[in-house]
Amino acid sequence: MSLYPLVLIAAIVADAWFAAYALLRLRRTLARFAFVALLLDFIVMTAAVAGTELGALGPAWAPVALWAFVLAHPLTALFLLLAVHGEDLLRRYPYVLLLLAPVPVFAGLAPPAGYDVGNAYEIAPLSWYLILCLALPLGEAVAAWLRSVARRSELFLLITGAIVLVLTGPVYGFELDALGLVEGAGSNPGTPIAAALFALALTFANPFLMRKVPRAASGDPSIPPGAVLLADEPRSKASAHFAGLAIAAGRPTLEIVRRTARTTEGEGSVAVVGMEPARWTGSTVLATASEFLARHPGGLVYLRDLSYLATLAGLPAAKDVLLALRRTVAGTKGTVFASLALLTPEERRELLALPGVTSVRLPDPAVEYEAILGWSLGGGAAQLLRAFAGGEHRRAADLTYEDLPAIQRFLEAALAELARAPGDAPLITGWRKTLDRVNLDLDRFVRKPLQEAAAGPWPSETRRKGKEELVVRASDYWKGRELDEVLQAVSHTADRAKFAERVRTAFILVLGRTGDHLFESEVKRIGKSANDLGPEDVPRLADAAEVAIVSLGTAVDVAAGKADLEERGRRLKTLLAGILEEVGHGA
Amino acid sequence: MGRLREELIRSGILFAIALVLVAGFWVHREFYQFGFYPILVAGGFATFLVITVARYALRGDLPGRARATMTFSLEDGERLLQRRATLAILPVGTPLPPVGALATAKFETGPEFGRYRVADAYRKSLADIEPEELQRAGFRTPDELRRAWSARGVWRPEAVVLLARLEPHGRGTG
Numbered sequence: 213m214s215l216y217p218l219v220l221i222a223a224i225v226a227d228a229w230f231a232a233y234a235l236l237r238l239r240r241t242l243a244r245f246a247f248v249a250l251l252l253d254f255i256v257m258t259a260a261v262a263g264t265e266l267g268a269l270g271p272a273w274a275p276v277a278l279w280a281f282v283l284a285h286p287l288t289a290l291f292l293l294l295a296v297h298g299e300d301l302l303r304r305y306p307y308v309l310l311l312l313a314p315v316p317v318f319a320g321l322a323p324p325a326g327y328d329v330g331n332a333y334e335i336a337p338l339s340w341y342l343i344l345c346l347a348l349p350l351g352e353a354v355a356a357w358l359r360s361v362a363r364r365s366e367l368f369l370l371i372t373g374a375i376v377l378v379l380t381g382p383v384y385g386f387e388l389d390a391l392g393l394v395e396g397a398g399s400n401p402g403t404p405i406a407a408a409l410f411a412l413a414l415t416f417a418n419p420f421l422m423r424k425v426p427r428a429a430s431g432d433p434s435i436p437p438g439a440v441l442l443a444d445e446p447r448s449k450a451s452a453h454f455a456g457l458a459i460a461a462g463r464p465t466l467e468i469v470r471r472t473a474r475t476t477e478g479e480g481s482v483a484v485v486g487m488e489p490a491r492w493t494g495s496t497v498l499a500t501a502s503e504f505l506a507r508h509p510g511g512l513v514y515l516r517d518l519s520y521l522a523t524l525a526g527l528p529a530a531k532d533v534l535l536a537l538r539r540t541v542a543g544t545k546g547t548v549f550a551s552l553a554l555l556t557p558e559e560r561r562e563l564l565a566l567p568g569v570t571s572v573r574l575p576d577p578a579v580e581y582e583a584i585l586g587w588s589l590g591g592g593a594a595q596l597l598r599a600f601a602g603g604e605h606r607r608a609a610d611l612t613y614e615d616l617p618a619i620q621r622f623l624e625a626a627l628a629e630l631a632r633a634p635g636d637a638p639l640i641t642g643w644r645k646t647l648d649r650v651n652l653d654l655d656r657f658v659r660k661p662l663q664e665a666a667a668g669p670w671p672s673e674t675r676r677k678g679k680e681e682l683v684v685r686a687s688d689y690w691k692g693r694e695l696d697e698v699l700q701a702v703s704h705t706a707d708r709a710k711f712a713e714r715v716r717t718a719f720i721l722v723l724g725r726t727g728d729h730l731f732e733s734e735v736k737r738i739g740k741s742a743n744d745l746g747p748e749d750v751p752r753l754a755d756a757a758e759v760a761i762v763s764l765g766t767a768v769d770v771a772a773g774k775a776d777l778e779e780r781g782r783r784l785k786t787l788l789a790g791i792l793e794e795v796g797h798g799a
Numbered sequence: 800m801g802r803l804r805e806e807l808i809r810s811g812i813l814f815a816i817a818l819v820l821v822a823g824f825w826v827h828r829e830f831y832q833f834g835f836y837p838i839l840v841a842g843g844f845a846t847f848l849v850i851t852v853a854r855y856a857l858r859g860d861l862p863g864r865a866r867a868t869m870t871f872s873l874e875d876g877e878r879l880l881q882r883r884a885t886l887a888i889l890p891v892g893t894p895l896p897p898v899g900a901l902a903t904a905k906f907e908t909g910p911e912f913g914r915y916r917v918a919d920a921y922r923k924s925l926a927d928i929e930p931e932e933l934q935r936a937g938f939r940t941p942d943e944l945r946r947a948w949s950a951r952g953v954w955r956p957e958a959v960v961l962l963a964r965l966e967p968h969g970r971g972t973g
Contacts (some may be wrong), residue, residue, distance in 0.1 A: 491897055519921075520922070607926065609926070
């Protein structure tokens, strides 16, 4: 018996394994569908030839072998075109499906034309069709490989797979025919090799695992559709804010960030995916965005960490990804929004010069808050923001759009404190007016839609127009009372409330619900309310808690229980000492 | 010497695979009129060349390209060499081999001190460097980083830097 049918059976097993791998591991919907269809066709084709050779199948299977063999060619073409051009191929070029149209025509012509598996590559026009089906995607893959920087590894594998199919298909077929070994006709022993290469290519470009986002129409007018928007901003605060507004409006959004321990998978209409260090990140990002936009044609892809992509794959690859995404969203309601934060000025210039991309220059809210406060409060603005940020254990430069409500509450408390001391009615009215004006300006800045914010001028670039005379100017008032003094008082009140919560949390962490009760009773015992609790009270509180824990221990007979309570007492003391150290009251 | 031996063994295995592949084409011995042994050797060699070129191309290590190197200041190099650091904080324009690549590490004065695999590379502003990253870069406090950075220029918290996570490969020469 010839060994060739056994080789074919091994090929069937390998093809089936790759089909299972594709179904279980690969995430590109259309490319995976085409790949599995191609592999199933390979399996039918090879099984028909091997079965006939082994005598298990009768001559009635010859047409099955022939048409599975013929169908393998347009399926190869479709798979390769989908793999090369991405999930939007059928939207952009739906006529590629016409590649399948000649198959039934040739099937009808088979008996009069005398087609069989032995002469399929020899009789025109069937042979032309088969060769065209292999040549077309091969040419496309080579052209894309020459053009692309981000997807070189993936495209190289696709090209190699296509070459393997050509070598082990028509070339090998001609050779077998020339040698008179007709039993192998209609089979392609290279299918597992090609399948392995294709599977590897799809693995390189396997989209990140992303949560399913409900389908919705684009209800966000602020970020224009059909464009790649590059946000020229110092840090990715403004772009995150506008992407957040789109998400709040229910627009399906994919956020691509650098994966850290804090990366979540998103919620509601947003899916968050994290880039990980790999050489083919460009391929993966492109595949992920393409897959998301195929599912949500009106969706938003927010590439928050473009700098990470540029660092991992290089700037040319990042440019390549943006250009490919521009082709994907062109003519659709989808948008790609990428932040240029952390890129150097030269890199920004190169990216902004890309053809067809739209740039938006966006402000840093921390700078603009200071400018807006400066209009009414002069030099005290920076001090106010520093005091607010300090209370939050952050830097003023880190303030974002989302901090505005808290800043406004802080300002209200600070200005109320300022107005309290003299008790002069006009002064109080003046401060109320100042506060209202500041709040109005802050709200106006934050509520600006994307295009308006990008158009500028920003508060930091302009002097206040139509300035009205205030009843009391900040500069007049500072003479009576130092701003530092007021800020200290306001920060102190806020800090006290936060401090008490931290101490309470330490009690709960160590003793569970009992800890909460113990905290409340011990605070009462020292004659204070929780909000009045300060670092100076903690040593007394810790001692009192220790006594309470010891007394609890006396009620426990089991030695292990006593030891556990003692251990908890020690942990509580350590936690409280840590809190004291953090607020600068350490030993 | 070790690298050469490793390369020779790998090439030998590849050549053997190529011979096996070509042996599968024994049916061609008459078709090509070459005889079995000439086609075995010539075909095997040709296949070996194809595989080797593909391997080097995929690895991005084609002949003619310089072997990847990374240059460090004496202090940064010392921290890596003494295994006190696995993270290098570098100026943003520092050329770095691709992630996953092996690179020879050199002091800026010239001598090589080891080979490292670039496990990750990302950017941050100096002010955003977290305490854990600081520790992995071999600094105990932000002030220590500030002092070390002052050798490179003015400390600006908003300055963007490149953070490279490096994994030692083999033994350092130090």
